[in-house]
Amino acid sequence: VKRLVPAELDEEFFQFHFGEEVKDEEAARSFIKDELQKFYETEAKQFLNMNIMEEVLAETEVRFPEAFLKRWLLQMDKNKEMEESVFDKQFETFLKEMKWQMIVSELGRKYQIDVEVEEVSRQLQMRAYNYLNSQMGYADPEMIRQIYDYMMKDKNQYQKAVEELMTAKVFDKVREIIQPVLQEVTIDSFREEVKALNEQIKERNLTEHF
Structure with a gap:
């Protein structure tokens, strides 16, 4: 028969689960609070980035030679046997990816952003x-x-x-x-x-x- 026994909340317990600097319950609560704050700050920034991307894509007009690009893509072996509806959906995604990359490149040049x-x-x-x-x-x-x-x-x-x-x-x-x-x-x-x-x-x- 196995019986679960609550762990003793001593220094060893907190250091094992939260790191050497966390030695008691108060420090553990502070650690958890900081980690949650970092997590939601990252989530909020990513949410804003997604909104920015959606708005920029919607407000920016870019024209592509679609007929030429379709012919070029259809020449690739992996696309030759693809159903038309699937190809059309992927082609739409392809155009949006190109558009987004062009926008990023242009903004990078405009604001002199280097990597x-x-x-x-x-x-x-x-x-x-x-x-x-x-x-x-x-x-x-x-x-x-x-x-x-x-x-x-x-x-x-x-x-x-x-x-x-x-x-x-x-x-x-x-x-x-x-x-x-x-x-x-x-x-x-x-x-x-x-x-x-x-x-x-x-x-x-x-x-x-x-």
Whole structure:
């Protein structure tokens, strides 16, 4: 017969669950409060970014040679056997992705936003760490270095990191310009707004930008 016994809330318990600096219940409550605040600040910033993206896409007119682009895409083997309805939906997404990248590039030039090699390096190091940590539960330094070296040499991985950093900086600049007004809301109402916007974006197949 097994019996569950409540753990003793001593210093060892708090340090094991929250880190060496947390030694009592008061410190644990403060730690949890800080972590929740960081989480919702990140969620709020991402929610604002999604709103900015939706508004900018809706208000910016860009014309593409659609007939030419369709012919070009249909020449690719992976698209030749695709159903017309599926292709049309993916083509619409393709155009929106192109439009968004053009907007980001133009705003980057307008506000003289640059991405430094050191920033790309840190981004790829963090990506290598997160990948190993999620797959293995820990991140071996030597394996991090190997994956990092591979990504730094891979043009696609490197360019993707540059684009992510540029997009983040453009969002930072736009938020600085528009000076959003802080509004206090309940957690439930915020979650509902995020859910509604996520569903809207999912319908437009734009989630890969976040």
